[in-house]
Amino acid sequence: xxxxxxxxxxxxxxxxxxxxxxxxxxxxxxxxxxxxxxxxxxxxxxxxxxxxxxxxxxxxxxxxxxxxxxxxxxxxxxxxxxxxxxxxxxxxxxxxxxxxxxxxxxxxxxxxxxxxxxxxxxxxxxxxxxxxxxxxxxxxxxxxxxxxxxxxxxxxxxxxxxxxxxxxxxxxxxxxxxxxxxxxxxxxxxxxxxxxxxxxxxxxxxxxxxxxxxxxxxxxxxxxxxxxxxxxxxxxxxxxxxxxxxxxxxxxxxxxxxxxxxxxxxxxxxxxxxxxxxxxxxxxxxxxxxxxxxxxxxxxxxxxxxxxxxxxxxxxxxxxxxxxxxxxxxxxxxxxxxxxxxxxxxxxxxxxxxxxxxxxxxxxxxxxxxxxxxxxxxxxxxxxxxxxxxxxxxx
Amino acid sequence: xxxxxxxxxxxxxxxxxxxxxxxxxxxxxxxxxxxxxxxxxxxxxxxxxxxxxxxxxxxxxxxxxxxxxxxxxxxxxxxxxxxxxxxxxxxxxxxxxxxxxxxxxxxxxxxxxxxxxxxxxxxxxxxxxxxxxxxxxxxxxxxxxxxxxx
Numbered sequence: 056x057x058x059x060x061x062x063x064x065x066x067x068x069x070x071x072x073x074x075x076x077x078x079x080x081x082x083x084x085x086x087x088x089x090x091x092x093x094x095x096x097x098x099x100x101x102x103x104x105x106x107x108x109x110x111x112x113x114x115x116x117x118x119x120x121x122x123x124x125x126x127x128x129x130x131x132x133x134x135x136x137x138x139x140x141x142x143x144x145x146x147x148x149x150x151x152x153x154x155x156x157x158x159x160x161x162x163x164x165x166x167x168x169x170x171x172x173x174x175x176x177x178x179x180x181x182x183x184x185x186x187x188x189x190x191x192x193x194x195x196x197x198x199x200x201x202x203x204x205x206x207x208x209x210x211x212x213x214x215x216x217x218x219x220x221x222x223x224x225x226x227x228x229x230x231x232x233x234x235x236x237x238x239x240x241x242x243x244x245x246x247x248x249x250x251x252x253x254x255x256x257x258x259x260x261x262x263x264x265x266x267x268x269x270x271x272x273x274x275x276x277x278x279x280x281x282x283x284x285x286x287x288x289x290x291x292x293x294x295x296x297x298x299x300x301x302x303x304x305x306x307x308x309x310x311x312x313x314x315x316x317x318x319x320x321x322x323x324x325x326x327x328x329x330x331x332x333x334x335x336x337x338x339x340x341x342x343x344x345x346x347x348x349x350x351x352x353x354x355x356x357x358x359x360x361x362x363x364x365x366x367x368x369x370x371x372x373x374x375x376x377x378x379x380x381x382x383x384x385x386x387x388x389x390x391x392x393x394x395x396x397x398x399x400x401x402x403x404x405x406x407x408x409x410x411x412x413x414x415x416x417x418x419x420x421x422x423x424x425x426x427x428x429x430x431x432x433x434x435x436x437x438x439x440x441x442x443x444x445x446x447x448x449x450x
Numbered sequence: 451x452x453x454x455x456x457x458x459x460x461x462x463x464x465x466x467x468x469x470x471x472x473x474x475x476x477x478x479x480x481x482x483x484x485x486x487x488x489x490x491x492x493x494x495x496x497x498x499x500x501x502x503x504x505x506x507x508x509x510x511x512x513x514x515x516x517x518x519x520x521x522x523x524x525x526x527x528x529x530x531x532x533x534x535x536x537x538x539x540x541x542x543x544x545x546x547x548x549x550x551x552x553x554x555x556x557x558x559x560x561x562x563x564x565x566x567x568x569x570x571x572x573x574x575x576x577x578x579x580x581x582x583x584x585x586x587x588x589x590x591x592x593x594x595x596x597x598x599x600x
Contacts, residue, residue, distance in 0.1 A: 218546075
């Protein structure tokens, strides 16, 4: 993406010192760790940061104005989205546009997640149960209907997976391959929370069912930790000690009646939408990045639930309608696959950090810093979600 | 239009009812499945809302719709990981139902054996659970058991 002749790069990345279920550290502490690490990564100083953006606010994360006050920042551009894991593309695209338009020179995007069994238990204010949106007239954006007993994203998404599995004949073994594949990837990532917990078809099938076809390993983790990405114009990036990774292309969340249930895909016939064959969509992210789908060296998917991977592979045309389970069985998801997917272990096994952990991984992959899980010759990496937004980062 | 049967009491969280949506929730408790139909274009809509998604008109009337439907997808929720109010109700079957003539897909529980959630295409009929404040919560029953009861 380019505006006024300016390209934007991710120049620095950082995380909290650890990712875990209960780190004993406040959201502010975790976010300060990630922010400090990202600045140290690229050699910038706090005084260089004049833009700040986040999605995950209080009480389980940190609101923008708390952070600028506590960190002693002086920002002329700020942005805060909604505390859901759906804004990773939006925050990066908007921060890039802000830099291109001259609203800021250096934007830090920091996000912190804490959970009810971790530090969030000290913070109170975790009001309501599941997602409160499930009580809206329209139900929740993941398909929750709290009055009907599907009051969590997981129960709601299990309806999506159930419809998919009945329509296309997929089995529990197919779902299991997703969690197993990402768990294998996690074994090569020292930050992955479940790096030391092997998962097999047998152990997967022994897990109790939680809702519909979903077992525990179909759910992403509830955990504590923080991430930070630092963005700057490409000419500024050239002066820094890190290799700037270009934000080459972006496309937004698609929002309409057929995309209401976020963890579905158009045409599946869940939510308010008609059941139709999968219709090919235009994905301008590729043209903007100047690449084709076949140029993608690695794919990063918002895997809050395992079945999201099916939806995303089909929506973006990596395989045909109903073919994702077979595609995964034959191609695999690992670093050595023709198209590696979620080399960090994903939200399912590295941890749920809103997808920003995938973006951090993409930057490290494009810099060639990933050791045993490095995608050989990685030059083009794509971020995707079932609800249609995408980013392409290039080396 | 056939009347809905009351098949039990609602034990989950109370629905959020406000003046613009009250006819739906009040209607259920009266045994009626009422939805909004757009006056100019005739579209019956769901979710409830002040505007027709098809033509943009605000003009609508509440209309009784046919209660027969078929299962789009149904799942058994075995663990209540959200609101603890559901802890005493699981396992429960919850579903999306394609309504045969209204052309909308409606959410609701299916009161049936949780060990055999009905597959796609299973015929069901709308029913209701009595909730507080004179409201009802939509649910469904399998077509056979519905006939036994009628």
